Amino acid sequence: MSRIKIRSDRSPGGERLGYLIGGFYLLVEAMLKEIEDRGGEIKKTPVHKLIIKNNKITGIETDNKFISCDKIISTASPIVLNNIIGIPLTEGIKYQGTACATFALKERLMENLYWLNIKADLPFGAVIEHTNFARFDDYGEHLVYVTSYFNDLNSPLWKMSEEEVIKLYLNGLKKLFQDFDESMIKWWKLARNVDTAPIFETGFKNKVLPYKTKIRGLYLAGMFSLPNYPERSMNGSISAGSGCVRKILEDEFAEGKKC
Numbered sequence: 393m394s395r396i397k398i399r400s401d402r403s404p405g406g407e408r409l410g411y412l413i414g415g416f417y418l419l420v421e422a423m424l425k426e427i428e429d430r431g432g433e434i435k436k437t438p439v440h441k442l443i444i445k446n447n448k449i450t451g452i453e454t455d456n457k458f459i460s461c462d463k464i465i466s467t468a469s470p471i472v473l474n475n476i477i478g479i480p481l482t483e484g485i486k487y488q489g490t491a492c493a494t495f496a497l498k499e500r501l502m503e504n505l506y507w508l509n510i511k512a513d514l515p516f517g518a519v520i521e522h523t524n525f526a527r528f529d530d531y532g533e534h535l536v537y538v539t540s541y542f543n544d545l546n547s548p549l550w551k552m553s554e555e556e557v558i559k560l561y562l563n564g565l566k567k568l569f570q571d572f573d574e575s576m577i578k579w580w581k582l583a584r585n586v587d588t589a590p591i592f593e594t595g596f597k598n599k600v601l602p603y604k605t606k607i608r609g610l611y612l613a614g615m616f617s618l619p620n621y622p623e624r625s626m627n628g629s630i631s632a633g634s635g636c637v638r639k640i641l642e643d644e645f646a647e648g649k650k651c
Contacts, residue, residue, distance in 0.1 A: 411526045416626055435459075442477050442610070449609030465636055467614040469587035470601070481607070484599050485616060488541045490588035491549040493561050496578040497534040500524070501569060514564040515549075516540040533578055538565065545586060554582045589615045589624055597621060603632075603639040611636050 412419060424434055441453040442464065451460040466473050470482035502508065506525040509518050522535040538561050542549045549557060558580055565572050590596070601616045615624055617632035 409525065413526075413530060439476060444477070444607055444610075447607055449607060461609075463609050463611070463640060465611045465613055465633075465640075467612075467633075469590075469614075470616060471587060473612075477607075481605060481610075482601060485596075485601070486543075486591045486593065487587045488543050488589060488591050489547070489550060489584065489586040490539055490541055491557055491582065491584045492537055492539040493558060493580060493582045494535065494537045495580045497536060497576045498578060499576055500534050501536050501565075501572065501576075510568070512568070514568060515560045516564055519565070519568070541588070543591075550584065550586065557582055557584075592622060603636040604643065611640055 427434065435454070437454045439452050439454055442449065443451040443453060443458065449462060449464050451458050452464070453459075468476070469487050470485045471487060474480050474482060500521070500523075502519070502521050502524060504524065505521065507518065507520050510516060516538045517540050518538070520537050520539070522537065523531055523533075528534065540549060545551075548560075552560070562574060600618050600621055601612050603611050603613060603617070605612060613632040613636035614620070614629065617628070617635070619631035619635065620628035
């Protein structure tokens with residue numbers, strides 16, 4: 393109900409939508425450059441285990457290599473985090489997966505309509521025409537994405553091949569839009585993830601994870617953080633990251649004062 397209230401409020405104080413020209417990847421690239429300019433190092437390798445001694449973070453294990461550290465900010469889903477810690481740090485938060493297809497079209501699919509939620513018997517729950525919101529001139533082609541959620545690894549949306557999922561979605565688009573034809577498609581791309589976002593069940597607000605955990609040096613920020621409830625967004629994730637950093641600085645200042 394909270395999400396419905398936010399999205400239904402079109403008053404000056406209600407929901408506002410915005411999109412970074414060029415995409416949020418520009419922000420990611422700028423952050424990576426800032427880290428490296430300040431002497432940081434970006435490592436693109438899976439983390440297999442967090443090393444904890446005396447209830448304190450001492451490092452991480454990646455592909456048989458140990459990297460020492462005293463602070464970790466985890467953005468992984470609670471399920472993944474529990475697995476790499478080896479103990480149930482977080483409980484009770486269920487996640488859902490997403491199969492999201494992006495289509496570049498030669499012509500517009502929907503006339504002056506940005507977001508269409510679907511209740512009909514179709515293989516997806518929403519059709520979003522991005523270039524009916526963001527400027528078409530920024531892309532030079534009409535971008536539409538079609539998305540659906542699933543709740544377990546046995547879902548056909550997870551088990552099928554990419555081509556099978558795309559065919560399923562295309563059949564749905566043909567059923568929904570009588571003038572749609574596959575010849576309109578310039579290219580497509582499918583993205584799937586089993587841990588896209590938490591499921592906001594009744595009482596979820598009481599399960600929202602704090603930035604600081606009971607393990608010294610381990611902090612959390614992500615889709616499960618308070619800024620992303622009840623509405624998930626990139627803004628919420630950025631806010632969660634900033635809030636987490638502020639908490640780390642507060643703790644370091646407090647420890648310094650004690651010393």
